[in-house]
Amino acid sequence: MTRITVVGDVLLDQDLTGSIDRLSPDAPVPVVEIGEPERRPGGAGLVAVLLRRDGQDVTLVTALGDDDAAGRLRAGLTGMRLIAGRSGAPTPVKTRLRTPSHPIARLDEGSGTPPVPQVTAEMLAAVREAQVVLVSDYGRRLTEDESLRAALTEAAARIPVIWDPHPRGSIPVPGVRLVTPNLAEARAAADLTGSGVAVADRAASTLVTAWSAQAVVVTLGERGALLSFGSGLPFVANADAIPNADSNGAGDRFASSVAAAVGAGANLPDAVVAAVAETGAFLAAGGVATLTSPPNARALPGSDLDAIAVAKATRAAGGTVVATGGCFDLLHAGHARTLSAARALGDCLIVCLNSDASVTRLKGPERPIIPADDRVDLLLALECVDAVLVFGEDTPVEAIRRIEPDIWVKGGDYVTAELPEAAVIAEWGGRAMTVPFYPGRSTTSLASALARVG
Structure with missing residues (x-):
């Protein structure tokens, strides 16, 4: 002080x-x-x-x-x-x-x-x-x-x-x-x-x-x-x-x-x-x-306040709020194409990002390769990403409820009916959609390739 x-x-x-x-x-x-x-x-x-x-x-x-x-x-x-x-x-x-x-x-x-x-x-x-x-x-x-x-x-x-x-x-x-x-x-x-x-x-x-x-x-x-x-x-x-x-x-x-x-x-x-x-x-x-708002309730990049503010501003202007989620560990071309396609569906794109602890539970003790703060910065550097919300649960369900997007997007390797998020977004009339999946691009294969080079 x-x-x-x-x-x-x-x-x-x-x-x-x-x-x-x-x-x-x-x-x-x-x-x-x-x-x-x-x-x-x-x-x-x-x-x-x-x-x-x-x-x-x-x-x-x-x-x-x-x-x-x-x-x-x-x-x-x-x-x-x-x-x-x-x-x-x-x-x-x-x-x-x-x-x-x-x-x-x-x-x-x-x-x-x-x-x-x-x-x-x-x-x-x-x-x-x-x-x-x-x-x-x-x-x-x-x-x-x-x-x-x-x-x-x-x-x-x-x-x-x-x-x-x-x-x-x-x-x-x-x-x-x-x-x-x-x-x-x-x-x-x-x-x-x-x-x-x-x-x-x-x-x-x-x-x-x-x-x-x-x-x-x-x-x-x-x-x-x-x-x-x-x-x-x-x-x-x-x-x-x-x-x-x-x-x-x-x-x-x-x-x-x-x-x-x-x-x-x-x-x-x-x-x-x-x-x-x-x-x-x-x-x-x-x-x-x-x-x-209460003192110190400040919005920082990657925070709830930042993402929710973007969603509210977009809705206030009559726009469509789009959200997607994932670990985004070692950002690659497949990620960039999927995110760009998602952004094209509406007027803002909010990425729900798994926290470090969440990634470790889902992917194993060697992951994440990139810590959450750096993953937030990399995502926000993409022109198609308007905000990032980091969540600590194993699924983005609660993060989605905080944002209430109009559209929830996943890559085309998912079937919409399989997503737990599909039922959640339907609670307020939203829709889950898929965009094209690009095979051969994955964090796991990229990490393996980098390990061989090292």
Whole structure:
């Protein structure tokens, strides 16, 4: 556990989600039947909540008003030390109007230019006592205060300071360990145009010098992130595409994950790789909607949450969920062809993968050859595989029940009636199907051949 002080501007985010079934009688506009609003801290508040859920020791240094929205924010910022000066302005509230599948509009309140908030001695002390500082600047002028900037500059000389900037915010103080703009923010700050990795590289290297930072990482959405130290080759961490993802909060998840990894002793490239992976898992699990889940219920590649989130997102978009299963020990051409054929039957493919213990019981003490974590990585590297769920039983029956796929697929060497999975998937109206089997390709024969070569 690391003592992380989050410094920045808090907002109140709320979602109004409803269905659209008719048009208004007085104008050609849709009528949205909404339920109860879902409220949560936004901005630096969201960063602090995410870190607390990760098990970190969190102090939030911010500014708050005296209105009802500030009271709701305080109620949502539990489990952490909250040190707040007076903002002198209404609490900014961002309301998203949504259907279950996509946003319709966003309404912003209190977004005018506020005065520079009050900074207290207790706020400055929290910066000095931190092991890591994460500045989450949302352009509400807190980081303009000279005493706070001096404390952050002093901190940057002795501990990691991570700075998540905002187009209307302050420039980072000199010496910060890492600045984390997205591509649009980096491009604007570096006065560049264009898109893509090449522009991100130019912007990042320019900003390392302009901001006197040790490094700049430009987040690129589904393309991952590019890390630059200002000279030498940039480092790119790739991301997996997340279908139908709600990207709200993705930047906050990335910044908080980087800060936690750096606080645990990771170097910057490793911290960026971890943050990209954790951001993808966060989005796959539902993004900010996961704030209603228990703390630490985080989706990682190969986890129940990851696979179930992919299935739910696909169904929400009206798609067909396909699943298959097996050991996939020593991935070979037969596996790849079967998986590709399975993916063609629907809109996502989830692989139910036998755990190491399950493989040993089924195949003998010499198996598996490849451990489960590596088998997960190999499967996820295939473009046709959207998620992997590792199960410990001898059959995938319980894993299938967790996913509830529309189609369960096996190779054509099986007869559908022989599969115990066929009866299970019929419980919710699903179908078991077979795809072509490619004889002569098997893990056992491949392992024997490799043993002869060895």
